[in-house]
Amino acid sequence: MDLFLALLAGSFVGSVLGFIGAGGAMLTVPILLYIFHFTPIHATTAALAVVFLAALSGVIPKIRKGEVLIREAFAVWALGLVTNLGGAVVAKNLPDTFILTGFALILTAAGISMLRAPISDQIEKRIPLLTLLGISLVIGAMTGIFGIGGGFLAIPVLVLGFNTPHNKAAGTSLLIISLNCFTSFLAHHSIWHEINWTTPITIGFAAIVVSIFASHHSSKVPTKILRKSFAFLLFAIAIFTIVKTWI
Numbered sequence: 001m002d003l004f005l006a007l008l009a010g011s012f013v014g015s016v017l018g019f020i021g022a023g024g025a026m027l028t029v030p031i032l033l034y035i036f037h038f039t040p041i042h043a044t045t046a047a048l049a050v051v052f053l054a055a056l057s058g059v060i061p062k063i064r065k066g067e068v069l070i071r072e073a074f075a076v077w078a079l080g081l082v083t084n085l086g087g088a089v090v091a092k093n094l095p096d097t098f099i100l101t102g103f104a105l106i107l108t109a110a111g112i113s114m115l116r117a118p119i120s121d122q123i124e125k126r127i128p129l130l131t132l133l134g135i136s137l138v139i140g141a142m143t144g145i146f147g148i149g150g151g152f153l154a155i156p157v158l159v160l161g162f163n164t165p166h167n168k169a170a171g172t173s174l175l176i177i178s179l180n181c182f183t184s185f186l187a188h189h190s191i192w193h194e195i196n197w198t199t200p201i202t203i204g205f206a207a208i209v210v211s212i213f214a215s216h217h218s219s220k221v222p223t224k225i226l227r228k229s230f231a232f233l234l235f236a237i238a239i240f241t242i243v244k245t246w247i
Contacts (some may be wrong), residue, residue, distance in 0.1 A: 005035060006199050010206025013050065016230065017177075017207065018058045018214020019221055020155075020170065023230060024051040024177065025148045026107055028203065030237050033100075034244070036199050040099045041092060044147030045188040046200040051149055052181035054207035055174045058215040062171030069164070069172040072127060076154065077179035079133050080140025084180055087144020088187030094145070097245055103146050104241040110152035111234035114227045125162045139176065143184045149177030174215075 009031045017024040025047045032043035062068050091099065127135075135157055139150030151173035158169035 006202035010203035014207035014210030018211040048185040050204040055178040057208040058211035059174035067171035073175035079136035084140035104238040107238035111231040114231035143180040
């Protein structure tokens with residue numbers, strides 16, 4: 001039963017990453033917490049590995065199609081290294097209630113961002129350095145502390161703020177997620193031995209397979225419907241997390 005649940009969960013995570021370009025960790029963490037009963041720090045650490053593999057497999061076909069802003073993605077990763085690595089160190093000493101409450105607030109913010117209507121048919125603009133720095137530091141902190149790759153922040157900033165086509169924004173987000181998750185996962189190395197990796201590996205395998213398929217076909221799926229559905233799912237998970245944490 002656990003194997004079946006892990007494969008099902010991984011397929012869901014992979015489809016979200018491939019079609020939307022964000023949200024993998026926001027699903028993986030609660031799945032590990034509430035279905036497989038991981039502790040918060042173990043769930044966020046294992047989620048980093050799962051989402052890194054799924055995001056990396058999903059970004060490869062997008063790079064081949066030219067749908068990734070490679071320079072901007074590496075800039076976000078590099079500029080956010082301080083908060084990413086610092087957050088990973090701090091996370092080990094934070095109480096579970098802080099991590100879970102912060103995670104629920106991020107889910108809510110992500111859901112709201114998904115409901116925003118994208119801008120279309122406008123000239124694509126370059127991101128100013130200060131804006132890029134701010135985004136990078138925030139995304140780095142979220143990855144280090146909460147195990148979230150930050151795609152939900154990168155996509156609306158690129159689409160709404162700089163008129164980036166959604167497919168290109170999603171591809172760039174996947175590269176940012178894979179770089180950030182890999183870095184933060186390495187920073188959590190001191191607790192690797194505490195985690196039972198059978199479940200995360202199974203979830204990751206399924207997520208990789210489905211993410212590749214979804215990434216190839218993402219342009220054929222109505223983005224608006226996907227984003228709205230995912231937003232309401234995030235709201236539900238956030239409410240459930242708050243209830244489980246405080247009640």
